[in-house]
Amino acid sequence: MSDKITIFHEYGEPYHYIGLARLTSNKEIIYREFSTLRLIHKALKKKNCQGLYKAIKDFLYFVLCFLFPVVLKNKIIVIGIAPLDYRVIFFNRVLKYSHVIYHTSWTDWSGNFYPKKNKFFKNKIKNAWFYFFNFRVKHIAAVTDIVKDSISSNWALPREKITTVYHAFDGNVFNLDNAMPIEERNGITFVGRLVQNKGIGNLLEIAKNNPTHSFTIVGEGELADMIVNSKLNNISYAGYISSKIELANIFKRNKYIFLPSIKNENWEELFGMVLPEAMACGCIPVCTDHSGPKIILGHTKLQRLIFKENEFNEAVNSVLEMSNEDSILLFDEAVKVSQHFEAKIISERWKKILCNINQLPN
Incomplete structure (x- = not known):
């Protein structure tokens, strides 16, 4: 069993995973942003040395994982990538040996509207997503039941492969302590x-x-x-x-x-x-x-x-x-x-997913 969970995200939003973080307090969570070239350009433009270092580090990390996907063997990877993003072709190789959880908040998987507009190689990209769902992803973490219903019905995925996790807030911060009556x-x-x-x-x-x-x-x-x-x-x-x-x-x-x-x-x-x-x-x-x-x-x-x-x-x-x-x-x-929607409640939903992929005891 891996002692780390790695999150792949286009831009990174740790707060989306506060429920997962609460559950895995004994594990290290690592965030990797895969829009590295865009982030490098942004960091150079703003003269952000720390951001530049992080973007270059992530770029080299993904190159390594693409060349040698075995480095992620048996690792737990949570990936948030927009529907029909062409980079799934890249991740189908990177995640070859990983325990993959796909995390999505996109509500309409019918094909009427996707955030990524692919003018070329549409069929190839769609086939790559079909492969991703059926041969790479072990479980899907949907942010709402609407997401779960849409992705299940439009991509012919079994409902038991999808769990609604919502987002979570930190009850240690958001509470009635010292609140005005x-x-x-x-x-x-x-x-x-x-x-x-x-x-x-x-x-x-x-x-x-x-x-x-x-x-x-x-x-x-x-x-x-x-x-x-x-x-x-x-x-x-x-x-x-x-x-x-x-x-x-x-x-x-x-x-x-x-x-x-x-x-x-x-x-x-x-x-x-x-x-x-x-x-x-x-x-x-x-x-x-x-x-x-x-x-x-x-x-x-x-x-x-x-x-x-x-x-x-x-x-x-x-x-x-x-x-x-x-x-x-x-x-x-x-x-x-x-x-x-408090973190300790939402963490139980993530626990079911990790149990499903045999990473935690029932």
């Missing part, structure tokens, strides 16, 4: 990219129409200037915050987390961790009816706070006027529902 909270927070599809325009309109409520906006993006130039006295723009502790402190003093996302033909709000993290700190979620929020809030008392996009602004007014009794009820439900 719900009765004393009045504010609304938004955390995310500051772009049109995130509903920033609607958020500013709501803030303008509710001057007695404070709004804390966290994030960065092309509409940051719109927030600053709004000059609304009840808006506090915090910019991008990397510290999870600082983010948790913002949640702990706000009453609501708003997610007024707007769909287009290529995007909708998927399953993310902002809602569960905020809910664990006592924020009441108010969202538009996208697949991500519906997965988190559906079949709970909180589903009444999911609104159609064209009804969101008006619906918010009634939400902000709810009684203290309703607020306490929804506060309790938010904290309760969030715990389904």
Whole structure:
């Protein structure tokens, strides 16, 4: 049995694997980013010596593994690679002797829309993916049940080969410790990219129409200037915050987390961790009816706070006027529902996968 787990990812996002990390506290987890040439170029452009060193190191590592795939014999590899990425041809050799877990959050495997556009050798690449799924991957870790259903039905993969793992948050950070009582909270927070599809325009309109409520906006993006130039006295723009502790402190003093996302033909709000993290700190979620929020809030008392996009602004007014009794009820439900996504719970889902590939005892 390997004493290490290696994660191959295009850009690397350790926080996506916090549930796995909780389970494998006695193992070393190594992160390898395989978009090495792009990362080398980016590091040179920004004169980032540390980033350059890491990218070159990963490049040489993948060259070694391609030439001698036996170096990964019996190693546990978790790989996150976008659907129909041509580099799967490379990984079919690299992962020849490994215990492979494929990790994906992509919801539509029907072929209607894939993130990677392959103008050439489409059939060859698709065949390489078929080979990857059937002869390299031992198990698939799907972020939601929608992902599981789609990949199983469209690629004729047995459902028992796929486990839904969601994402996870760190309960040691996101919790009610030192949180303001719900009765004393009045504010609304938004955390995310500051772009049109995130509903920033609607958020500013709501803030303008509710001057007695404070709004804390966290994030960065092309509409940051719109927030600053709004000059609304009840808006506090915090910019991008990397510290999870600082983010948790913002949640702990706000009453609501708003997610007024707007769909287009290529995007909708998927399953993310902002809602569960905020809910664990006592924020009441108010969202538009996208697949991500519906997965988190559906079949709970909180589903009444999911609104159609064209009804969101008006619906918010009634939400902000709810009684203290309703607020306490929804506060309790938010904290309760969030715990389904706490790292120690999600780690059990990863444990089933590792048991499946005979890397942990049952």
